[in-house]
Amino acid sequence: MTYTSDKPPLPETTEQLRARIPGWGADLDPKDRPSVPKLRWQEDRTGAHWDFPERQPERWPRERSIEHAFLTPVFGTSCPPRGVSGALRRFSYRRFSEGRAAHWLLLLAADRVDAWENHLRSFATARPDNPITETGVLSEFSRHGFSSRFGKKRADAGHHLLDPVIVAGPWVLAGGLAYSGVRAALRRRRR
Amino acid sequence: MRAMVYRGPYKVRVEEKDMPPIEHPNDAIVRVTLGAICGSDLHLYHGMMPDTRVGMTFGHEFIGVVEEVGSGVANLSRGDRVMVPFNIFCGTCWFCARSLYSNCHNVNPNATAVGGIYGYSHTCGGYDGGQSEFVRVPFADVGPTIIPEWMDDEDAVLLTDALPTGYFGAQLGDIVEGDVVVVFGAGPVGLFAAKSAWLMGAGRVVVIDHLEYRLEKARTFAHAETYNFTEYDDIVVHMKKITDHLGADVAIDAVGAEADGNLTQHITAAKLKLQGGSPVALNWAIDSVRKGGTVSVMGAYGPMFSAVKFGDALNKGLTLRMNQCPVKRQWPRLFEHIRNGYLKPSEIITHRIPLEHIAEGYHIFSAKLDGCIKPLVVPNAG
Numbered sequence: 300m301t302y303t304s305d306k307p308p309l310p311e312t313t314e315q316l317r318a319r320i321p322g323w324g325a326d327l328d329p330k331d332r333p334s335v336p337k338l339r340w341q342e343d344r345t346g347a348h349w350d351f352p353e354r355q356p357e358r359w360p361r362e363r364s365i366e367h368a369f370l371t372p373v374f375g376t377s378c379p380p381r382g383v384s385g386a387l388r389r390f391s392y393r394r395f396s397e398g399r400a401a402h403w404l405l406l407l408a409a410d411r412v413d414a415w416e417n418h419l420r421s422f423a424t425a426r427p428d429n430p431i432t433e434t435g436v437l438s439e440f441s442r443h444g445f446s447s448r449f450g451k452k453r454a455d456a457g458h459h460l461l462d463p464v465i466v467a468g469p470w471v472l473a474g475g476l477a478y479s480g481v482r483a484a485l486r487r488r489r490r
Numbered sequence: 491m492r493a494m495v496y497r498g499p500y501k502v503r504v505e506e507k508d509m510p511p512i513e514h515p516n517d518a519i520v521r522v523t524l525g526a527i528c529g530s531d532l533h534l535y536h537g538m539m540p541d542t543r544v545g546m547t548f549g550h551e552f553i554g555v556v557e558e559v560g561s562g563v564a565n566l567s568r569g570d571r572v573m574v575p576f577n578i579f580c581g582t583c584w585f586c587a588r589s590l591y592s593n594c595h596n597v598n599p600n601a602t603a604v605g606g607i608y609g610y611s612h613t614c615g616g617y618d619g620g621q622s623e624f625v626r627v628p629f630a631d632v633g634p635t636i637i638p639e640w641m642d643d644e645d646a647v648l649l650t651d652a653l654p655t656g657y658f659g660a661q662l663g664d665i666v667e668g669d670v671v672v673v674f675g676a677g678p679v680g681l682f683a684a685k686s687a688w689l690m691g692a693g694r695v696v697v698i699d700h701l702e703y704r705l706e707k708a709r710t711f712a713h714a715e716t717y718n719f720t721e722y723d724d725i726v727v728h729m730k731k732i733t734d735h736l737g738a739d740v741a742i743d744a745v746g747a748e749a750d751g752n753l754t755q756h757i758t759a760a761k762l763k764l765q766g767g768s769p770v771a772l773n774w775a776i777d778s779v780r781k782g783g784t785v786s787v788m789g790a791y792g793p794m795f796s797a798v799k800f801g802d803a804l805n806k807g808l809t810l811r812m813n814q815c816p817v818k819r820q821w822p823r824l825f826e827h828i829r830n831g832y833l834k835p836s837e838i839i840t841h842r843i844p845l846e847h848i849a850e851g852y853h854i855f856s857a858k859l860d861g862c863i864k865p866l867v868v869p870n871a872g
């Protein structure tokens with residue numbers, strides 16, 4: 300009992316556990332586990348045959364954390380920064396360390412700008428963004444959207460209702476603004 | 491080549507992309523034969539991870555065949571069937587030399603606080619991922635391993651993240667024989683953590699979630715005792731009741747940034763992005779564990795601050811342990827456990843989604859429809 304010194308009893312004995320659960324106790328010794336000790340010197344360098352890796356060519360100015368001494372020898376080359384979002388990102392990396400909330404908030408803001416820059420750009424291509432197919436929302440019908448939620452004690456069903464608002468809201472707003480913009484322009488022309 | 495592409499929060503599609511080039515002498519290009527969607531991908535998909543760029547290909551769980559190797563690659567050749575850990579790592583920096591592969595210092599210019607991860611935003615290095623036909627694999631001599639003959643592909647793909655992470659979560663709990671272990675979250679990571687806790691000698695394993703079908707899996711697959719937190723006014727009090735008011739010896743957070751159970755926390759984190767993550771499950775873990783106990787955090791959180799109950803952790807004298815999983819470090823032991831029949835990771839797979847239907851795959855997994863626990867992604871599904 301907790302209010303005395305004894306450990307509360309377990310519902311099953313070791314023998315029962317061993318019989319019920321395949322492999323019970325296979326890693327019983329806390330010292331004989333793969334991540335013990337936390338720092339473990341790797342004599343074989345996990346297959347590496349260098350002291351410091353050769354440097355990958357920098358094909359465009361690569362943004363980096365100011366907490367690094369230099370550009371790391373290897374880095375990802377997906378999606379170079381471009382447009383307004385790119386300028387925001389570069390500024391955030393140049394100006395703020397990872398320790399500053401401003402760094403992350405700017406990057407998050409740039410992500411929102413990036414999405415809209417790309418939505419707009421996509422309208423000038425043969426494949427404009429389509430929120431219906433890209434959200435996969437039609438699987439609600441083919442994959443039991445209703446019965447997966449209704450009558451289940453799910454804590455997330457409530458805020459799932461917010462998702463369409465979050466996704467479709469800006470599109471409806473943008474559509475409305477575009478429509479009234481065009482109408483105003485036409486009216487001005489007619490006068 | 492065909493590749494999944496991020497188009498903004500909640501939106502993905504498949505596009506025709508250029509083949510990834512060899513950028514470094516130790517690069518390989520791998521033709522992906524099987525991939526998966528991870529709970530971590532949902533944090534990107536929902537726009538929570540800073541510097542997630544439109545056009546990026548996600549996917550850090552994949553296996554495949556080596557298509558091409560750079561001039562400096564010594565340990566792999568074209569045609570090898572490989573499994574690739576989700577961590578990108580160099581093998582020789584201060585951290586890799588000490589086996590902290592997930593904390594490599596040579597692969598992520600964008601941040602020093604996290605290593606390199608395939609398809610996981612620029613905050614994790616800006617690498618495209620494996621929900622695609624082909625992927626660039628840096629440090630091909632260090633990360634990938636040839637898939638053993640006897641291993642099933644579906645087990646191999648789960649060995650690139652979900653299984654080692656669950657197992658690592660149990661390890662960081664420092665479980666000793668007879669410990670009472672409570673696991674928050676019955677997703678792939680939680681299920682594997684619960685199962686692994688028994689291997690380390692747990693005397694009782696409890697799993698908490700709100701999705702009945704996943705709790706069912708926790709009972710059958712992970713032999714656990716389960717509770718649906720929506721059935722209790724206060725799950726922390728219930729945890730005390732079932733442990734003689736001592737609390738669990740070890741608590742594992744296998745939920746992370748989008749935890750439910752408190753609408754304010756969920757909305758401020760997952761919808762408004764005002765904190766790095768919703769710490770509902772983490773706070774429950776802190777409050778459910780006994781004084782002097784250990785909380786192991788596998789759930790992922792963004793780099794911003796989160797409203798964690800730090801005072802309780804201090805006053806209770808807790809040990810908090812956490813990291814991204816150093817996958818390759820876990821492999822030899824996990825291979826043994828699979829061979830011995832103690833672990834059969836593929837039993838949690840519920841969906842096999844053709845790459846072309848990736849948008850539906852994300853929606854099903856994100857909204858937890860159709861009994862989804864673990865969706866695989868199949869390129870060239872015909």
Ligand SMILES: NC(=O)c1ccc[n+]([C@@H]2O[C@H](COP(=O)([O-])OP(=O)(O)OC[C@H]3O[C@@H](n4cnc5c(N)ncnc54)[C@H](O)[C@@H]3O)[C@@H](O)[C@H]2O)c1
Pocket residue numbers: 528529530531532533651652655674675676677678679680698699700701704719744745746747748749750751770771787788789790791813814815863
């Ligand atoms: N540290 C690492 O190396 C690493 C690796 C892989 C995944 N992860 C993280 O682990 C977490 C889980 O991954 P997954 O693939 O299992 O995801 P998942 O989304 O399938 O599982 C999360 C589960 O938590 C449940 N849940 C939500 N709120 C809860 C609460 N308050 N209490 C209990 N359960 C709750 C959900 O219903 C769901 O079943 C994610 O945050 C992911 O990013 C970390």
Ligand SMILES: [Zn+2]
Pocket residue numbers: 528529530531550576651652
């Ligand atoms: Zn993952």
Ligand SMILES: [Zn+2]
Pocket residue numbers: 579580581582583584585586587593594595596
């Ligand atoms: Zn390294």
